Amino acid sequence: GAGVSQTPSNKVTEKGKYVELRCDPISGHTALYWYRQSLGQGPEFLIYFQGTGAADDSGLPNDRFFAVRPEGSVSTLKIQRTERGDSAVYLCASSHSGNEQFFGPGTRLTVL
Amino acid sequence: AQSVTQLDSHVSVSEGTPVLLRCNYSSSYSPSLFWYVQHPNKGLQLLLKYTSAATLVKGINGFEAEFKKSETSFHLTKPSAHMSDAAEYFCVVTLSGNTGKLIFGQGTTLQVKP
Numbered sequence: 016g017a018g019v020s021q022t023p024s025n026k027v028t029e030k031g032k033y034v035e036l037r038c039d040p041i042s043g044h045t046a047l048y049w050y051r052q053s054l055g056q057g058p059e060f061l062i063y064f065q066g067t068g069a070a071d072d073s074g075l076p077n078d079r080f081f082a083v084r085p086e087g088s089v090s091t092l093k094i095q096r097t098e099r100g101d102s103a104v105y106l107c108a109s110s111h112s113g114n115e116q117f118f119g120p121g122t123r124l125t126v127l
Numbered sequence: 128a129q130s131v132t133q134l135d136s137h138v139s140v141s142e143g144t145p146v147l148l149r150c151n152y153s154s155s156y157s158p159s160l161f162w163y164v165q166h167p168n169k170g171l172q173l174l175l176k177y178t179s180a181a182t183l184v185k186g187i188n189g190f191e192a193e194f195k196k197s198e199t200s201f202h203l204t205k206p207s208a209h210m211s212d213a214a215e216y217f218c219v220v221t222l223s224g225n226t227g228k229l230i231f232g233q234g235t236t237l238q239v240k241p
Contacts, residue, residue, distance in 0.1 A: 018170070019170070048227075048228070048229075050229075050231075055233075055234075056233060056234070057217050057231030057232050057233050057234050058171070058217075058229075058231045059231070060227075060228035060229065060230070063227045063228060070227065071227045071228060073228075074228065106170075106171070108171075115173050115176070116173075116229065117170075118163075118170040118171040118172075119170055120168070120169065120170045121170070
């Protein structure tokens with residue numbers, strides 16, 4: 016009965032480095048979403064997976080951001096050449112057949 | 128395109144008094160509307176949702192919201208605030224039936240004073 020989990024909970028990195036953020040959705044949920052929440056803002060959509068494929072990646076800000084979900088369960092958000100502006104809380108959510116999205120606690124990314 | 132505007136960034140009420148958090152939406156199509164709550168250091172939690180059924184929607188913890196198409200509003204209310212209601216609240220829109228992205232408002236911080 017576990018909810019959505021995200022690791023790490025906090026990540027501090029230096030400008031220019033590569034980071035990976037992991038999301039474990041609720042078991043059986045076919046849809047998985049990534050959002051980014053900057054300080055004082057509402058979450059912003061990044062990408063949505065249905066199964067293994069990205070059904071909508073219109074929110075990815077540029078080609079430094081990439082996400083995968085190779086087996087239709089766990090997903091990894093990858094950020095290359097991190098910039099200070101990438102600092103935010105990255106949220107993952109999952110849902111079953113387009114119903115309510117259940118959110119994880121987020122990964123707080125700080126780029127120094 | 129869909130969007131939401133939360134009219135107040137911060138609302139302060141006394142415990143036991145009514146809560147009103149205001150939200151206006153913009154949508155070219157029939158929208159689905161939601162309110163989510165975010166407590167400090169906790170994940171976003173769905174309070175309630177409107178998906179073109181009854182216009183008055185009841186949610187968890189005594190919250191409710193009314194969809195008013197003529198006013199393009201979806202305000203969140205609660206008759207009597209509790210200290211535990213202090214949190215960040217987000218009004219959210221998506222295309223009705225769409226299984227994709229949620230579009231969040233900027234958020235309203237609710238403060239509840241004893």
